[in-house]
Amino acid sequence: MSAEHGHHEENFVTKYIFSMDHKMIAKQFLVTAIIMAFIGMAMSLFFRLQIAWPEEGFPILETFLGDWAPDGQMDPNIYLALVTIHGTIMVFFVLTAGLSGTFSNLLIPLQIGARDMASGFLNMVSYWLFFISSVIMLISLFVETGPASAGWTIYPPLSALPQAIPGSGLGMTLWLVSMTIFVISSSIGSLNYIVTILNLRTKGMAMSRLPLTMWAFFVTAVIGVLSFPVLVAAVLLLIFDRSMATSFYLSDILIGGEVLNFQGGSPVLYEHLFWFLGHPEVYIVLLPALGLTSEIISTNSRKPIFGYKAMIGSILGIAFLSFIVWAHHMFVSGMSPFLGGVFTFTTLLIAIPSAVKAFNYITTLWKGNLQFTPAMMFSIGLVSTFITGGLTGLILGDSALDINVHDTYFVVGHFHIVMGLSAVFGMFAGVYHWFPKMYGRMMNKKLGYLHFWLTILGAYGTFFPMHYLGLAGLPRRYYSNTAFPMFDNLTDINEIVTICAIVGGLAQFIFLFNYFYSIFKGPKATQNPWKSNTLEWTTPVEHIHGNWPGAIPEVYRWPYDYSKPGADDDYIPQNVPLKDGEEAH
């Protein structure tokens, strides 16, 4: 993108709807993701009400679910549908598209010093495909037989046979169409991010001077490009099995009194294909969050991030390992026990780069001058959840231990903390930190604190006790735990979980209010409110097309010169040349 890419006339449609400006597209991703997040969250609260008080009727359920919850008592199939769509929305629409889509778009050009993405048009296409896939996913909620209900992993044959569960009819078809479009959107986006970071860095911005945020987004995009197409392959084969009578995943099936004409396929093949995306997906969700917090923690500690090179190394290590651990989701699938051993080994190896990251964050705080902005609070929360959830991963990654906790609430607790909470906290941190860059205004600090405290208490209160439920043997995705006397004394824990979930859920309305209030009424931001070093804070507060009014600034140093001895200020932006005799990092 060249310097003469200046101002051209824009009308409402080209500015706000079919915009090709990365900053506007970022905001579109964010607002869409917030809407999806609230829908996904509402679903989780609905099914938490059901599982905690299975005998009670809740009028609110009838209000929202209508005939699917007569007298406020949920139908078992709808319980499974809500679980499925909650997972799908949160993993893909909020934490993949919402997180990467928002912050990769906003920050990549700004932090590397580019006028825009490599292809503004493809960027726009990426958002609109995401929008279409979101709409299709939401439409599937209104299908008479219900939306997809086979769990977010949609294992066949359950997902292939409408005879097995009503959600596998039209609802599943829409799910598959939506996800296919989603993957196209995500792949286009990722390619754009990779190309932009590789080619459009400003003068002096060597890869070794990239902010960790950029490294995280870059590696995330690479993982996405390599793994998401495999999901499309899995989904396409499933579509063939469903609609064209092929037998990729199906064999020897007798259902509804009829032997189906499938022979020779194996659902385990689907599991392999799905988790070949599914596991890297965890890091597609997590790495951007870690990237954002690396930046926020360093800035607000007024200290360089500890072990910059080790941080890059661990991102690369995690990315590489993430491709060779997928079958730890399949220890009890019936695959060869030898593979179980191999995947236990590779899985536990991931703990090493993860531990390095956690220790480096903690050391960054050490002897810092911590500024507790709401973004910083959420970042510290992220480090906490990342450690907590990472540790329980050592239990699940160990095949011998996984036998007994596989598919129990232990798993639910684990991944919600390590991937769900960490990513959500990273996303909140990012929104609070870069809000001034998005809207030129500040979010309210006090509401931010309130939001943080209610969220971390509600979230830990929701997901921590789940580990105990899992160790007691409680399976996930049960509509009710009343069928087994051995689970009777777990009722209290289930009620605590639901109450905490409601508290945490309601707290999000504080964020929602703060967000929209601040867009219109928040105090005007200054150019560099957090006294940060990275290039995005050298752009004017009011957005302009092309980002910098004059030439793109040149970069002379790494992004973490905070509190450098010999400097007057406790920060030196990347575009400040080295002084005579000053040592570069």
Added chain:
Amino acid sequence: MNFLIIALIVLAVVTVAQILRVFELSGKINNQDINDVTDEDNDRQGKYLLAFSFVFVGSTIAMTIGWWDLLLPYASSVHGEKVDNLMAISMIMIGVVFLITQPVLFYFSYKYRGVNGRKATFYAHNTKLEFIWTVVPALALTVLISYGLYVWNGIMDPEDKDSIQVEVYAKQFDWTARYAGADNKLGRANVRMVGGINSLGVISTSAKDARIADIDADIAMMKQQIAESSNAIKNAKREKTIAGLVKSRKTVIALELQTTPADLKNAEDDIVVKELHLPVGKQVQLNFRSQDIIHSAYMPHFRVQMNCVPGAHTQFIFIPTQTTAEMKEQENNPDFEFILLCNKICGAAHYNMQMKVVVETEEEYNKWISEQQTLTASLN
């Protein structure tokens, strides 16, 4: 009513917005930005973070103690005890790391809370330190991985190859068990043989004969209905059904022909029941099949879990160590039962797909199994 609630919410939102405005404007008058993080904020939030660390660690300990009795039901299998040992060691390891890192994280947050004018220490890396916290987790993991793999291999590949053969058969939404009988060899089975009493599709000569007789009866009935009816559309449908039945008939005959005489014989004494009985102290091999979708056979007391995959065979070998009667006494619960439950999402009644498991002494087991009728006997 609904209108009132909506009006109340709107009112609340507007009120909060107005209060915020007042704060912001008063801040403007005093010439300060209310969103700047002050020393007071840092102090307060730092203290909150420290307090949180106490609440967090404290409630973790409280939950663990308070709910101790609920965790991990007593291990009633030989390998289950080994798994629990591994679990205990892993839990202690992660517990120690948890109890060190979390308090340190929050303590540093508190200790180094910002003070205006103080300068942070420029401390960008330390190769030695980073080396240490790469190597120490690596060593700890080497221990965990080796121990884990040792236990895993012991479970998946037991030295003793002699097991009582039992099939556990899953379908929406119940379980069926098949015992191999005196020869301890299960006969072959196929979903295309399923019909009437033969709910597991066991392939034997008598099963074939019974199935053929059923199909022939159905065909005869259809033919009679066609003869009696003049409804052309319905008759066309019936013709189609007959064609399907004829095809099934061929398949059934072919399945029997393709099965070796030895396998046919193995099936003769198979026993099909709705309750799983196991003799205590004997090694048993559960062979899993599913006729429709993936189910998962989960027996929390035995630390056993394996998916049941349509079109494939899976298995799990273990030795129960406690009888149901012993467990009733030990748990001081006369209603105690071992259970097998479904742990892979499988549809509307997934939450209630279960089978009672009875572990008994060898004499009791032998007595029980001698009272069960073989499939061949029930077919004849």
